[in-house]
Amino acid sequence: MSKIRAFFAERQAALQIMYRFADAGIVAVCGVAIGELIFPQGLRGAPPVHGFITALCSVSTLLVFPACGLYNSWRGRSRTVLAARTLAAWGAVCMLGLVTVFLMHQSAALSRLWSMSWLLSVVVALLASRVLLYGMLGSVRELGINAKRVVILGYGSLGHEMYQRVRNNRGAGYRIAGIYDEGIEQPLPAGVTRLDSLQQVCAFVRSNNVREIWLTLPMAACRDLYDVVSHFRNDLIDIRWVPDVMSVELLGHRFSDFLGLPVIDLNSPPQSGITGLLKASFDRVFALVALVGLSPLLLVIAVLVKHSSPGPVLFHQARLGMDGRPFHVYKFRTMVQHQEAGGLTQAVRGDARVTRLGAILRRTSLDELPQFLNVLRGEMSVVGPRPHAIEHNEIYKEVIDRYMLRHRVKPGITGWAQINGLRGQTDTVEKMRKRIEFDIFYIRNWSFALDLRIILRTAVHGWTGREAY
Numbered sequence: 001m002s003k004i005r006a007f008f009a010e011r012q013a014a015l016q017i018m019y020r021f022a023d024a025g026i027v028a029v030c031g032v033a034i035g036e037l038i039f040p041q042g043l044r045g046a047p048p049v050h051g052f053i054t055a056l057c058s059v060s061t062l063l064v065f066p067a068c069g070l071y072n073s074w075r076g077r078s079r080t081v082l083a084a085r086t087l088a089a090w091g092a093v094c095m096l097g098l099v100t101v102f103l104m105h106q107s108a109a110l111s112r113l114w115s116m117s118w119l120l121s122v123v124v125a126l127l128a129s130r131v132l133l134y135g136m137l138g139s140v141r142e143l144g145i146n147a148k149r150v151v152i153l154g155y156g157s158l159g160h161e162m163y164q165r166v167r168n169n170r171g172a173g174y175r176i177a178g179i180y181d182e183g184i185e186q187p188l189p190a191g192v193t194r195l196d197s198l199q200q201v202c203a204f205v206r207s208n209n210v211r212e213i214w215l216t217l218p219m220a221a222c223r224d225l226y227d228v229v230s231h232f233r234n235d236l237i238d239i240r241w242v243p244d245v246m247s248v249e250l251l252g253h254r255f256s257d258f259l260g261l262p263v264i265d266l267n268s269p270p271q272s273g274i275t276g277l278l279k280a281s282f283d284r285v286f287a288l289v290a291l292v293g294l295s296p297l298l299l300v301i302a303v304l305v306k307h308s309s310p311g312p313v314l315f316h317q318a319r320l321g322m323d324g325r326p327f328h329v330y331k332f333r334t335m336v337q338h339q340e341a342g343g344l345t346q347a348v349r350g351d352a353r354v355t356r357l358g359a360i361l362r363r364t365s366l367d368e369l370p371q372f373l374n375v376l377r378g379e380m381s382v383v384g385p386r387p388h389a390i391e392h393n394e395i396y397k398e399v400i401d402r403y404m405l406r407h408r409v410k411p412g413i414t415g416w417a418q419i420n421g422l423r424g425q426t427d428t429v430e431k432m433r434k435r436i437e438f439d440i441f442y443i444r445n446w447s448f449a450l451d452l453r454i455i456l457r458t459a460v461h462g463w464t465g466r467e468a469y
Contacts, residue, residue, distance in 0.1 A: 016071050019133075020062055023070075026129065027093075028058040030121040038114045049106040050114060057097045064096070065089050075148070076172045079134065086126050094119060138171030147173045148211040151201060153228060155181040155188075158244050159216035163189065174212075178204050202231055212238040269408045270446040279451070283382050283410075287375035298369060301332055301361070308357040311337040314370055319387035322410045327379040329387055329411075330370040334358025371413045383451045384412025385439035386423070396432050406439045409446075414458040416442035416450075 031054030035043030043051055065071070068089040074082055101107050141147050150166070152159050159181065166174045167189075179188055180195035188194050195201045205213065215228060232239060243264060254268045271279055291298070302313045315333040318326055335353040354362065361367040374380040380387070385406040388396075397403045417423070417438035422431075442450070 019071060020065065022129070023065055023126065024058045024061045026125045027061055027122055028054055030125055031058075031118050034114055034118045034121055038111065038117065046111070046114070047106075047109040049101055049104075049109050050111065052106075053097045053101055053110070054118075056100060057093050060093045060096055061089075064093050068092070074134070076169070076174065079130075082130060083127055086130065087123065090119075090122060090126060137173070141173035142170045147175045149177040149209055150174050150212045150214055151178040151180065151195070151205055151210050152176060152214050152216055153180045153201070154215065154217040155179050155184050155186075156216070156218055156244075158218070158242060159214075162214060162216055162242060177208055177210055198227065198231055205232070205235065205237065210237065212240060215239065215241045216244070218244050267405075267408070269443050271409050271443075279381065279448075280378065282448075282451075283375050283380075284378070286382050287372040290372050291376065294369060294372075297366075301366060301369070304357055305332050305361075308355050309336050318390055319411065320390060320393060320407055321379050321387070322407065324404075324407050326390075327374065327377075329380070330373050332361055332367040332370060334361050334367050368413055375413065379410070381410040381412045382414070383442075383454045384410050384415055385442065386415050386418060387411035392432075396429070396436075399429055400433050400436055402440060403436055405443070406436065409443055414454060415439065416454060419454055419457040419461070 031050070032043050035046055035050060039046040039050075043054070068085050070082070070085060070089055098107070101110060137146070152162060155163075159179065163176055163179075166172065166176055176189070176192055178193040178195045178201070180198070180201050182196075184194070193204060195204055201213075204210065213228070213232065229239060254265050255263070305313050311333055313333060315331045315335075316328040317331075319329045321327045334355060335358055336355060358367070371380055375382055393404070415438075417435045420438060422435045422438055
């Protein structure tokens with residue numbers, strides 16, 4: 001076993017070089033193979049530009065792929081990120097090749113069929129090679145070969161979580177050799193050495209071939225980080241700090257660059273940056289299609305509302321949008337015109353203010369359809385926490401923890417709480433608290449797949465139910 005570990009350690013640089021040339025070979029082989037399939041005489045009988053761009057892109061991978069970090073260690077890191085980086089690196093190489101061909105005035109001679117087939121075949125081959133390689137590495141590491149020995153400093157909830165993740169993902173190639181925590185009381189897992197002081201940690205690390213130290217200390221113990229780094233300043237090992245952001249996290253966290261320094265945003269909703277832009281674009285397209293497709297129904301409802309009782313067709317009321325920006329939400333009017341006395345009064349079962357048509361609209365949620373106009377204006381999203389009346393915000397933000405976090409994203413026409421039956425009158429704090437729990441869950445776990453699931457559930461089942469009145 002030790003000989004195998006030594007083999008990997010001594011030949012790691014050579015293996016990386018082989019890996020780089022293997023990727024360059026994939027690009028070249030795919031170009032030649034596609035040429036043999038498409039051109040009668042193969043790539044040699046095709047216009048010279050095909051052989052030129054194949055060779056250029058093949059050589060370019062030797063420079064571009066390393067710059068994109070494709071050959072760094074990916075132990076414990078997301079394979080999805082690796083796949084995305086691979087696609088981005090190959091896209092950069094393709095752009096370089098196509099721009100070069102364009103500047104040489106040879107783009108007209110380039111076969112579109114060969115180009116697309118070659119580009120796609122390289123994508124498949126590059127991704128398949130990485131799946132195969134990391135699958136083999138994972139199998140080898142599960143046997144304990146080429147595994148890195150690690151010491152964890154801090155065995156609270158975060159340290160325990162790190163240990164469990166290593167145990168559940170043995171293919172990542174880590175083995176916990178020792179654990180240090182001054183206040184540790186619970187028994188350690190079998191095969192793990194208990195370390196009682198930093199001096200003992202130093203001796204253990206240097207005598208047991210430990211390759212990494214993971215700092216999982218609580219936020220209050222950050223002053224100890226300097227001592228740890230100082231102790232190992234002359235040791236050629238990796239020291240990883242795992243910040244205990246979960247203890248103070250509000251919505252989500254992300255690492256970013258701010259004023260030239262790395263920072264951790266502790267209250268960052270997932271719907272930000274490029275994902276936020278994509279969601280906003282989807283919302284507007286969906287709203288436009290919905291308004292056009294539902295226009296006959298909207299027209300019929302508008303006529304019926306107008307003749308049901310005196311007053312305007314649409315009802316609008318102030319709400320708070322993303323980051324607390326006020327806007328007016330639109331609905332079909334479902335009540336007779338009246339003046340609120342002493343603040344906002346929610347509709348209750350059998351409310352005399354609700355018209356006969358309004359009761360149907362509220363029970364089927366058809367009164368919410370004009371909110372697609374709010375989505376088109378960028379004030380709302382198709383999916384998100386439902387907007388509450390401003391008066392309710394003032395009441396509940398004082399009694400429900402994290403209530404206002406729901407305003408970090410755009411309010412929605414439908415939401416996770418609504419498809420789970422949490423709609424209608426919120427006449428108790430407990431009902432509202434339950435709805436807020438679902439809203440926070442949605443914000444923290446947002447994804448396009450979750451949005452599509454909510455939209456589909458709403459389209460199939462609607463919002464009808466006993467609580468809708």
